[in-house]
Amino acid sequence: MQICIHRGTKEIGGTCVEIEAQGQRIVLDVGLPLDVADPDSFPLHPIRGFAAPDPSLLGVVISHPHQDHYGLAHRLPVETKFLIGQAAEAILSASALFSPGGVKLQNVIHLKDRTPITLGPFTITPFLVDHSAYDSYAVLVEADGKRLFYSGDFRAHGRKASLIDKLVNNPPTDVDVLMMEGTCIGREDHTFPTEDELVPKLAEVFKTNLGMPLVWCSSQNIDRIVTVFKACRRANRQFIIDMYTAEMLRATGNKRIPQADWNGIRVFLPKSQKYRIIQEGAFDISDSYKPYRIHWNQLAEAASQSVMLFRPSMIRDLEAEKCLDGSVVVCSMWGGYLEQPEKKWFVDWAKEASLKIIHCHTSGHASIPDLKRLRAAFPDAKAVPVHLQDRQRFVELFDNVELHEDGEWWGIES
Ligand SMILES: [Zn+2]
Ligand SMILES: [Zn+2]
Numbered sequence: 441m442q443i444c445i446h447r448g449t450k451e452i453g454g455t456c457v458e459i460e461a462q463g464q465r466i467v468l469d470v471g472l473p474l475d476v477a478d479p480d481s482f483p484l485h486p487i488r489g490f491a492a493p494d495p496s497l498l499g500v501v502i503s504h505p506h507q508d509h510y511g512l513a514h515r516l517p518v519e520t521k522f523l524i525g526q527a528a529e530a531i532l533s534a535s536a537l538f539s540p541g542g543v544k545l546q547n548v549i550h551l552k553d554r555t556p557i558t559l560g561p562f563t564i565t566p567f568l569v570d571h572s573a574y575d576s577y578a579v580l581v582e583a584d585g586k587r588l589f590y591s592g593d594f595r596a597h598g599r600k601a602s603l604i605d606k607l608v609n610n611p612p613t614d615v616d617v618l619m620m621e622g623t624c625i626g627r628e629d630h631t632f633p634t635e636d637e638l639v640p641k642l643a644e645v646f647k648t649n650l651g652m653p654l655v656w657c658s659s660q661n662i663d664r665i666v667t668v669f670k671a672c673r674r675a676n677r678q679f680i681i682d683m684y685t686a687e688m689l690r691a692t693g694n695k696r697i698p699q700a701d702w703n704g705i706r707v708f709l710p711k712s713q714k715y716r717i718i719q720e721g722a723f724d725i726s727d728s729y730k731p732y733r734i735h736w737n738q739l740a741e742a743a744s745q746s747v748m749l750f751r752p753s754m755i756r757d758l759e760a761e762k763c764l765d766g767s768v769v770v771c772s773m774w775g776g777y778l779e780q781p782e783k784k785w786f787v788d789w790a791k792e793a794s795l796k797i798i799h800c801h802t803s804g805h806a807s808i809p810d811l812k813r814l815r816a817a818f819p820d821a822k823a824v825p826v827h828l829q830d831r832q833r834f835v836e837l838f839d840n841v842e843l844h845e846d847g848e849w850w851g852i853e854s
Contacts, residue, residue, distance in 0.1 A: 441459060441460070441583050441584050441851065442459070442851045443458070443459050443460075443617075443844075443849070444458045444460075444847065444849045445619075446458060446847060448826040448827050448846070449831070449843070449846050450828070450831055450846070451827075452828060453472075454473030454508055454511075455468070455508065455826055455827055456469055456485050457469065458487050462583070463496060464498050464561055464562070465488070466498050466499050466500070466501065466581070467497070468503065468581070469500075469501065469592075470500055470502070470510060470513050471507070471511055471512065472512055480515070482512065484512065489517070490515075490516055497520070499521040499549065500513070500522050502524040503593070504525075504528060504574075504575065505531050506573045507541050509592070509593070510532065511541070513543055522547065522549070523548075523551055523566075525568075525577060526550040526575070526693070527574055527575040527692050527694070528551075528573070529545060530692075530693060531575070531692070532544075533545070534687045535688065537684075538687070551566035551577050552566065553577075554567060554568075561583045562582070562583045563580075563581075564579055564580070565579065566578070567603075569592060569600070570595050570601050571593050571594050571595055571804055571805075572593075572658075572664070572803075573593070573661075574660065574663075575692075576593060576594065578592045580612045587615045587617075588615070588616065588617045588619060588852070589619065589818060589821070590619045591619065592621065593621050593805060594814075595632075595803060595804060595810065596806055596810040597631075597633070597634040597802060597807070597810070598634070598635050599635050599663045604806075604813070604814070608814060611817035611818060615818045616852045617823075620811065620814060620824070621827035622826075622827065624803060624806065624807060625833045625837065626833040627830070632803045632807050634802065635664070638664075638772075638801075639674065640671075641800055642668060642770065643674035645671075645768065645770060645798055646674075646675035647675045649767070649768050651763075651768070652739070652742070652743035652744070652767050653767060653770055654748050654767055654769045654770065654795075655668050655749055655772055656770065656772060657772035657773055658773065659681075659684050659688045660688055662692060662697060664772055665685065665689065668772070669705070671747075673704060675747070677746055678745060679706070679746070679749070680739075681706075681749045682708055682713060683707055683717075683725070684713055686699075686729060686732075706733070706742075707732045708733065708735070708736070708739075709726065709729075714726075736761050737761065739763040740763040743763045743767070750769070752786050752789075755789065764795065767795055768795060768797075769796070769798070770798050770800050771797055771799050772800050773801055774801065811838075812837070821840075822840050823839075824844060825841065
């Protein structure tokens with residue numbers, strides 16, 4: 441088995457790993473690097489089968505629906521076989537209506553937890569993991585009697601934390617290489633609150649605020665949407681979500697996750713999303729939410745009993761409806777987000793509007809103690825870091841580490 445990490449040996453995001461056995465190949469992730477704004481201008485990796493079809497490329501695994509793992513998928517030939525979770529595929533497909541980041545994949549095999557898939561000389565076994573993207577997998581790749589375990593992105597403090605316990609308590613055996621993410625290494629050397637620990641914190645904000653709290657978080661962070669809904673329940677407020685978010689919840693196909701037809705949820709249609717629905721003639725989608733809708737002119741009256749999922753593109757409309765009296769902004773995203781220069785206008789606007797900004801978030805990635813737990817589950821494997829910035833710290837933290845460079849081919853020795 442020969443391996444090439446085309447990108448990701450010293451960078452968070454943009455991961456792409458090619459694995460070759462007996463002249464055939466698979467790829468793990470086709471991510472768009474985080475600092476590339478335009479996916480169409482980024483040069484494709486020199487992988488046969490990327491620029492033009494090649495039968496020796498048997499499949500491309502997309503570990504989870506984050507752009508830094510799937511962002512180049514739409515540029516591969518239509519014949520390309522993608523291996524992705526069913527809900528992850530549905531999320532990317534449904535988001536294509538509302539977001540340029542969405543993608544409809546044509547030729548798909550679904551990853552299912554612990555169900556092996558055979559492609560030529562490769563056996564690929566997915567392991568569902570806990571991450572801030574829904575339907576995320578680690579994968580075990582076997583070929584030529586060698587075994588590589590790729591962690592993908594994961595954490596162990598979200599709503600599926602028990603999956604990591606299950607994995608470390610009963611890991612695949614005889615693994616030669618553990619290719620493990622290290623996002624938090626050197627960045628955040630501490631543990632993180634669990635998703636459930638955010639619930640009382642948010643509920644307190646919702647209870648004590650007289651106006652309508654605006655929660656700014658990713659619509660695809662399903663764990664977080666569940667957290668916000670639980671906090672709404674505790675604070676006895678309804679949760680107003682936009683139609684795009686409602687579509688993401690529906691795409692999970694999981695009836696235990698809050699849905700538009702649940703008590704305590706209302707759906708609104710921001711102007712930008714309404715425009716997309718008209719443009720695409722997607723009236724079946726807007727019609728399906730009719731019984732659960734709340735309209736702009738109802739917001740002011742509902743404000744004191746509601747919490748609203750928010751993004752800055754809604755500011756002008758919210759101001760026009762005069763529903764922001766006594767409101768507060770809850771930024772439920774990475775802490776550095778609002779410190780970026782391009783977000784300064786938003787911070788200034790909130791100040792001008794007398795809206796306090798409260799931060800309430802937990803990481804989508806494993807803390808160092810949890811990385812150590814995963815490492816310890818594969819004691820005989822070499823550890824190869826990916827999806828990280830601080831490789832030196834990785835070497836200090838773990839035994840038996842092997843560093844590789846982007847674009848370098850290396851083998852698993854017999
Ligand atoms: Zn990532
Ligand atoms: Zn991710």
